[in-house]
Amino acid sequence: MKKALPTIVLLEICCKASSAGVTMALVLHAGNNNKNAFKSLIAAVYSGVPVELVKNFEMGVSNKTPEFLKMNPLGKVPVLETPDGPICESNAIARYVTRLKSDNPLFGSSLIEYAHIEQWIDFATTEIDSNIGRWLYPRMGFVPYLPPAEEAAVSALKRALGALNTHLASNTYLVGHSVTLADIIMTCNLYLGFIRVMTKSFTSEFLHVERYFWTMVNQPNFHKIMGEVKQTEAVMPVQSAKKPSQPKEPAKPKTKNEPKKEAKEHAKPKAEDADEEEEAPKPKPKNALDLLPPSKMILDEWKRLYSNTKTNFREVAIKGFWDMYDPEGYSLWFCDYKYNDENTVSFVTLNKVGGFLQRMDLARKYAFGKMLVIGSEPPFKVKGLWLFRGQEIPQFVMEECYDMELYEWTKVDISDEAQKERVSQMIEDQEPFEGEALLDAKCFK
Numbered sequence: 001m002k003k004a005l006p007t008i009v010l011l012e013i014c015c016k017a018s019s020a021g022v023t024m025a026l027v028l029h030a031g032n033n034n035k036n037a038f039k040s041l042i043a044a045v046y047s048g049v050p051v052e053l054v055k056n057f058e059m060g061v062s063n064k065t066p067e068f069l070k071m072n073p074l075g076k077v078p079v080l081e082t083p084d085g086p087i088c089e090s091n092a093i094a095r096y097v098t099r100l101k102s103d104n105p106l107f108g109s110s111l112i113e114y115a116h117i118e119q120w121i122d123f124a125t126t127e128i129d130s131n132i133g134r135w136l137y138p139r140m141g142f143v144p145y146l147p148p149a150e151e152a153a154v155s156a157l158k159r160a161l162g163a164l165n166t167h168l169a170s171n172t173y174l175v176g177h178s179v180t181l182a183d184i185i186m187t188c189n190l191y192l193g194f195i196r197v198m199t200k201s202f203t204s205e206f207l208h209v210e211r212y213f214w215t216m217v218n219q220p221n222f223h224k225i226m227g228e229v230k231q232t233e234a235v236m237p238v239q240s241a242k243k244p245s246q247p248k249e250p251a252k253p254k255t256k257n258e259p260k261k262e263a264k265e266h267a268k269p270k271a272e273d274a275d276e277e278e279e280a281p282k283p284k285p286k287n288a289l290d291l292l293p294p295s296k297m298i299l300d301e302w303k304r305l306y307s308n309t310k311t312n313f314r315e316v317a318i319k320g321f322w323d324m325y326d327p328e329g330y331s332l333w334f335c336d337y338k339y340n341d342e343n344t345v346s347f348v349t350l351n352k353v354g355g356f357l358q359r360m361d362l363a364r365k366y367a368f369g370k371m372l373v374i375g376s377e378p379p380f381k382v383k384g385l386w387l388f389r390g391q392e393i394p395q396f397v398m399e400e401c402y403d404m405e406l407y408e409w410t411k412v413d414i415s416d417e418a419q420k421e422r423v424s425q426m427i428e429d430q431e432p433f434e435g436e437a438l439l440d441a442k443c444f445k
Contacts, residue, residue, distance in 0.1 A: 025050035030078035036090035047101040120182035127160035129189035141239035168208035187216040218355040295329025332412035337382035356403040369444035385426040
């Protein structure tokens with residue numbers, strides 16, 4: 001049984017906003033890349049509440065106007081403009097927007113779920129957001145950069161991420177079995193960390209947090225607001241303040257008796273010149289796979305055959321694959337998801353696979369893949385087949401795509417007829433597959 005809203009006052013607010021929403025959307029004052037604004041915008045999409053982002057907002061200008069300072073004297077962003085007056089503080093705004101929908105599942109379905117949602121909102125604010133800020137903001141030049149303070153912030157963040165990782169080891173979401181306001185706020189608070197300072201080498205220690213974050217940002221309602229999210233490849237460098245330029249001293253007039261100096265006296269050694277000049281851009285190194293001996297298998301030809309075969313797939317496409325396949329230039333791999341017991345919600349499982357394929361885009365030139373989601377009821381199994389250039393899984397794929405660690409990888413032995421037939425069945429999307437129905441089959445080509 002779903003809980004009722006906490007007070008009569010909130011019910012009255014819901015009714016007023018519901019009727020007001022027909023004629024006037026709530027107006028959010030913030031930039032379109034503000035992670036704190038994302039919280040209420042995502043909550044609004046889930047709740048069906050119209051929230052309009054103010055146009056042409058410029059941080060440092062729009063929030064210094066008399067009109068804005070009247071709504072928030074501190075000039076802090078975001079601010080939500082409502083028919084009943086402004087609301088400040090991002091978590092409060094997100095809660096307000098969420099409560100505008102009666103019995104909103106974003107607040108859970110019981111009193112204990114509601115309490116746990118509030119618990120994780122507090123945790124996301126005090127343990128995650130604050131420590132990411134203590135690491136990031138000095139590097140952005142907002143506050144003085146002090147290495148010991150950064151070390152303390154990173155240590156505290158790791159401790160918090162460790163606790164979050166432990167919880168997510170056995171939970172897809174923070175509370176219950178669907179997205180709640182806690183997930184929205186936690187993901188938005190992790191966002192700046194992932195895109196600015198938390199590199200893959202840093203987050204790989206927290207495997208379940210990684211999986212959780214990428215699952216969330218690839219949810220349609222999150223993606224609609226946040227767009228494509230990419231993890232930073234390097235910790236953001238410390239922004240050093242520019243020194244004020246010194247006025248040039250006026251040139252001294254030369255006297256007639258002043259001896260001319262030899263040109264050599266002014267000439268700098270060549271090595272010194274090289275140090276002062278900007279380093280010429282180095283040519284981009286070739287991918288190691290491009291240096292392999294030519295293969296008789298042309299990957300694009302196989303991809304075209306796969307895409308264009310509409311009938312007699314086994315006789316045309318599958319036969320064509322084995323005719324083309326070059327076991328010396330390419331290798332085949334089976335993959336099995338390690339955490340199938342967590343795949344209890346179909347759309348979450350499908351989004352998880354979709355996100356994996358998106359992040360594999362870096363290997364498109366060198367790979368072909370099939371991913372099967374198997375089962376007519378949860379937990380769903382995720383299995384895949386991949387064709388890679390070379391005899392091993394490319395190193396750059398292992399390093400750059402975190403999802404690879406979530407699967408067990410087994411090299412296909414094509415001398416084994418049973419394994420070879422399994423490859424054919426996976427390419428063909430044969431159903432039933434290994435005795436079970438296919439929920440979905442996705443192709444990477």
